[in-house]
Amino acid sequence: MAADTGNARVLAVCRDELHRFSKAPVEAISLVAGLGVVGDAHAGTLVQHRSRVRRDPNQPNLRQVHLIQSELFDVAREHGYELSPGDLGENILTAGVDLLDLPTDTRLIFGEAVVRLTGLRNPCAQINAFRPGLLKVVLTTSDGSPTDGPAPPTGSPEARSANGQVVRRAGVMGVVERSGDVRPGQRIRIEAPAGPFRPLEPV
Template sequence: MPHVVAVSRDGTHRFSKVPTEAITLIEGIGVLGDAHAGTLVQHRYSARRDPNQPNLRQVHLIQSELFDQAREQGYELGPGDLGENVLTAGIDLLTLPEGTLLDLGGPVVRLTGLRNPCVLINRFRPGLLKVVLARADGTPMGRAVPDEPRPDAPAVIRRAGVMSVVERGGEVVPGAPVTVTLPDGPHVAMEPV
């Protein structure tokens, strides 16, 4: 059964977030007390490019199965380590279409896109980027994808989680069930945001 494993937040712009007993989601804003909360973009790189764009990265979710894959490659990760607000289990977040609604035991988020892994992952744990970023042919990538990828290069597979916006606020706690509602078709695959 899909469920929430852990929740995290951090009031400052650091790579990792601090695990906590509960987080409060605010409709249209994000996680109460988190540095990425707001109606306009809060991600530092994106805000430098255009501070007036809407915040499509209010809540970051990662599936705990990624931590199992990382462990197999020698990387021990815990809740909040990769900057996620919600760690889930039993659901393949990466294959869901854009616009999918996730009910997190009352609060609801709408998926907006994939997290685009960056060099900060390697700064956190040297070599970890290759766990969350690979070419479609299976070749691990040890460095971030340029903003303008080559059209002749194999597609990039991003495994660092998904981003979302809050559709209905409320408290999210570990153990809460996750219910998936797919958008009306045709479904659109998520792109990095």
């Protein structure tokens, strides 16, 4: 059953037909089941992110929709970085819901549209190319101390430091399970998956 979280809502929606780091805010986006965001470079049944295409172009696309919680922008501001909707390449900017703490396969319901969460975005050096030093804001350790480089693979010995587990805060990824439009101001309902809690892992 879907829960109404009360304050969970959409702040902005963005898309870009080209493979650029940032996306442009728009009045609404259309989600298509099994494909993603209409008019966005990352839509498709198979993987569209260029680094993953180079490794294996036949992988299923688990990154059709990128969502970021606006609370990350507040943290970035504390470190001297002013961010605007779409700057980090997200399709949907949310407020009032801790996306990072939701389990794998959680369904986010935006009116008619449904997005199933598949995992975490793995921050990369492109973030520092966009704003020097920003990577340390979106990639920290469990005690809050910054890291100095790209995130190591989950489960690898390097994924732990003397300060604790690597924490990725650059948003979550999902696939579209039911088509519909998403626009700023929409409420978000959350449907927990059946079965044991499985934390989101990088995809």
